Amino acid sequence: MLLPRSPTSGLDAVIGQGARRKTHHYGELLTSALPGMLSASLCAALIYCLVMMSAGRTDWHNILPVAVVLAVIPVIAVSLLVVAGRRSHPFTLALAVTVFATCFSISVIAATRIPVSFLGMGLSLPTTLLGVTVANLAMARSLTRRVGLLDFPGAPDIARRLDGKVPIVTPDTIGPGIRRILIDPQFHHGGSWGPVLTRLYLRGFEIESWPSYLEGYSGRVDIASFDLADVAYSPSQIIYYRAKRLIDIVGVLVLAVPALILGGLLWLYIRIVDGGPSLFIQPRRGYGGEEFRLYKFRTMVKNADGASTAQNDARVLPGCHIVRQLRIDELPQLINILKGEMSFIGPRPVSVPIAEALEARLPQYVNRSILLPGLTGWAQVSHGYAETEDEEITKLSYDLFYLKHVSFDLDVIIAVRTVRTLLLRSGAR
Template sequence: MHRSFSILMKELSAPNIQEKASEISESEELQAENPSQKSSQSDPVRVSVALPPNRIIRTRQIWSKLLHAAALPVIVGGAAFWLESELSVTLLQQAWPVMALLAAAYVGAWVLNSKLERYPFLNQFEGALLSVSVTLLPAGGLFAAMPGSPINTLALLATLGSVGWYLADKFLHRYRNSSLLILPGGVSDRLFDLPGVSKEQKTQNKKRACDGIVADLHESISTHGQLLANQSMKGIPTYHAGYIYELLTARVLLGASCKASVDVWKRRYYPYVRRAVDLTLIILSLPLTLPIVALTAAAIRLESQGPVLFRQRRVGRKGETFQMVKFRSMYHGNPGEESDVFADEGDDRITRVGRFIRKFRIDEIPQFWNVIKGEMSLIGPRPEQAGLVEKFDDDVTLYENRHLVRPGITGWAQVLQGYVADEEGTRHKLEYDLYYVKHQSVTLDLLITYLTLKTIVTGFGAR
């Protein structure tokens, strides 16, 4: 969405960017090329930025790859030596299917972790732990559940050793920050206030090569065009400020220079896989959710008069409206019950039971019915009230783009921001929603599921 001016952006894929980048002096070379820029407000600013790995700086991972490749043989060999009295050559020959499954799980953990590293707010060790939790640990659980034999014992020991080896490597591995030159003006100015961005001292500038130039290419092409062209010829890539903003915040940058639409990479089979996963998870969760539904319905009925369920017209995919159902959490017949309004954190219309079920998201369980009907998905932008959507479509830029996908019970904005209670909060939330629309994938859905479970435990964002 944000990268434009292809003649400048061809350098994004150039190899060995670090070696080609020349040292840029803020006070001499840049002002010499742009003598008209005397104001400190328009002078380029050199910053150190904690960006996800392999987005700007291409890390050399050969030693890390060799370390991982050596892990399984070393661990299996050590476990076999320890169990040598119980193992024979014949048993070891029979163990290759188990070892193949373990190797596949190990590679899967590595691939998944490399995808999770793009999210800056996710701790590196936490991402590694999540990766092994859905790959290596299930494999180890399978081995532990099988009837006891020397092969299963070997596999279980190898699994535990692989998890420890993997987590230790990720805990000890560190990536260096990128050194970027930001050209002020337009949406570039919003980068200075983001976490992970700090201004470099001039003494640091002399020691480090510049990894790239960041600018609002819709705004800065007229004032910094010569500088951008000159540095591009030297092999220093140019990035639109919106691209860096996405890497740092996992949100789509909204501003005057944004395009009138969001580019979405359509995955051919992804919607069908998502639909199958939604229905499967709902069916598998019934033994847990049905008792909760029964207890919640009884508690609502005992505390206050009125129906157990609350229905409200919401806007779904492609702008189509539907009746969303949830447990009633407010007193029946309260002022504004039929109006399209936000719920405040201290809203006195909410009952005691309602406050509890909102905090732990229990009030959302009846929406499984909306998912079964195909009106919603388990994961997606939160469906908004129809009256508010009409208002936001007119007042909030790109708001209609959040309806390109099915709305969800949980989503990217819900787990990272929580509920909002005003129009400004809606704009901020929209940046998260558009990021999901733009980057939706199995990996992102898995991360949202994990963060949702954390949200349920902590009660973050409840209204």
């Protein structure tokens, strides 16, 4: 039987009968991305104009149209990111859409037959990519505010672990700003909750278990529940990890000359201050549980005991505190990387006695040896220096997170955080 005709018609009438209007949050996403997008547009156009001026070009009727097209590239890229709605690989996705937008823009310029400078365009692309990446990360952060935790007996404790940033909701009190619903994998998988979750899914909400969200939020895994059988790698992760060896070799070759110069000066300084040897060689636990000889510059007095390094440790040689803070003493590990014993990024190798003690205490500790150890790593930039076994176990939760989520994007984040740590001279003792 048809319902009586209402004053409204079409889908507005359907909504009046109880249907729900979906919200895509495009406005909020664009607002959060605006600073990065506008900065990239302005810098790209400005760089191109400066390159043209330095070349003595004065044909502004040709220069300005190209500058405008370069300024539009970040707008196209960010628009594609907004529509895509995926934030799991911020750097890779930003690179892909920027390349697409650039190729499209170049084809448009070529069709107009305007003379362009490919040097100027090339110099503007790094700032474009940086701006689009910053915009994508800003959109990702804005999406994290669109989460609600479905009520269950343990919900208050989980909300506290999420720093109180995720509200507790019920199926009837989900606000219009909520996009993702966190559920408890045990409590909400009962028979009575099945229809409720189905209706939430059909209403357009994303459904995720709170342990999965908490893992991504904190950047660490629950060691007690970790199981290698639950780890699943995408084809892109597998391809990237296979390519890491080539990246490591190229990185060593690029850094070889400055490392030899700086390392040679430090080697000479240590011999003058405290005599030889200048290198410190220690067995470390490496890939597959095998031992390897890790190389470092010796920054402590000879025959120093093996106790953990403390703040302002008196055993450190004069002038070597800053060497340790800037991690210059780690330069000889480029040899370990070249030999294939280490990678630039991976779980930081620990000494054999510490590894044996922790493996005896915690069976899951051996899992960190599945990947090549690294010069820096997720645990290193997230937790820092570990003085005790308990702190090493805390770092294990970050290493296992890296084991599960290893990717180009995560390595980029680790590299950026490492540079920031070096600049702030924090974490080292």
